[in-house]
Amino acid sequence: MKLPTKPTGNKGEELATAYLKQCGYRIVKRNWRVTVGEIDILARDSRAVVIVEVKTKTTPSFGHPAEMVNYYKQQKLLQLARYCSTLHPDTDIRIDVVSVDLSGSEPNIEHYINAVTT
Numbered sequence: 001m002k003l004p005t006k007p008t009g010n011k012g013e014e015l016a017t018a019y020l021k022q023c024g025y026r027i028v029k030r031n032w033r034v035t036v037g038e039i040d041i042l043a044r045d046s047r048a049v050v051i052v053e054v055k056t057k058t059t060p061s062f063g064h065p066a067e068m069v070n071y072y073k074q075q076k077l078l079q080l081a082r083y084c085s086t087l088h089p090d091t092d093i094r095i096d097v098v099s100v101d102l103s104g105s106e107p108n109i110e111h112y113i114n115a116v117t118t
Helices: 006-022 071-087
Strands: 026-034 037-044 048-057 092-101 108-116
Touching: 006 026, 006 037, 006 048, 006 092, 006 108, 037 071, 048 071, 071 092, 071 108
Parallel strands: 048 092
Antiparallel strands: 026 037, 037 048, 092 108
16 A cells, blocks of 8 residues: 655655755745646745755655656746746746655755756
8 A cells, every 4th residue: 555645745845945944045935836837845045036846755765856856847847937937037947856855864855956957
């Protein structure tokens, strides 16, 4: 029986949000549903609007969390970036990935800045 992934995803997004705030990002929206998809975290840093894709895993099976951002997910993120650029035409849009590994005794968070290039 497959365990539900929503609680794991929510935990990862909470940890990613706290991490980004510590790094000086301003969180604009979370789980923002738009016509072309959903943005896990929409944030601002000093220079850009940042679309943050959060990937969380509780086991090392099947690779690193960031590896779950495959070609199709990257295409969806690029589509979301194009949508955001219509709302913020004079601002740089960046796509980051935050990987949250919950398989150890402490969460391991890795931040990949500009992980998917627009």
